[in-house]
Amino acid sequence: MISKDLRDVLEAFVIKNKSKDESGVYKIIKKDESLKKWLVEENVNDKELKNFIVETRKVYRIGKRLERIAKIAQPIGWTAESFKKWWDSVTGDYEHKFTKCMKVMEKHVDDPGAFCGYMAKEVGYKPQKKKK
Numbered sequence: 001m002i003s004k005d006l007r008d009v010l011e012a013f014v015i016k017n018k019s020k021d022e023s024g025v026y027k028i029i030k031k032d033e034s035l036k037k038w039l040v041e042e043n044v045n046d047k048e049l050k051n052f053i054v055e056t057r058k059v060y061r062i063g064k065r066l067e068r069i070a071k072i073a074q075p076i077g078w079t080a081e082s083f084k085k086w087w088d089s090v091t092g093d094y095e096h097k098f099t100k101c102m103k104v105m106e107k108h109v110d111d112p113g114a115f116c117g118y119m120a121k122e123v124g125y126k127p128q129k130k131k132k
Helices: 004-016 022-031 033-041 046-073 080-091 097-105 112-123
Strands: none
Touching (some): 004 046, 080 112
């Protein structure tokens, strides 16, 4: 398992080299002597490193998409209260509010998951955890 400190450094490398594909980022990381030593010390194998690069790039792309959606979704004058009012009008008292939002918005936006994720974050919605 990759330590938090190493994860932070690797994430910085992945984001800094976002224009390169996964194998390009992998090669850059493997060429860095201090990182190579750190990877060996933590017993991080090539498969684990490659999976980390892929997942980090995926998260980064989602984050950038959410930033674009935020610019589009936040009309001038909207407040935390107006976001909440909109969320409540769309989701009502449905148990699965995020799913309901996606169903409503799938006809209106290209990526309803990202859009509803942003809106849920804005209103502080957290899904209920399943009871065991």
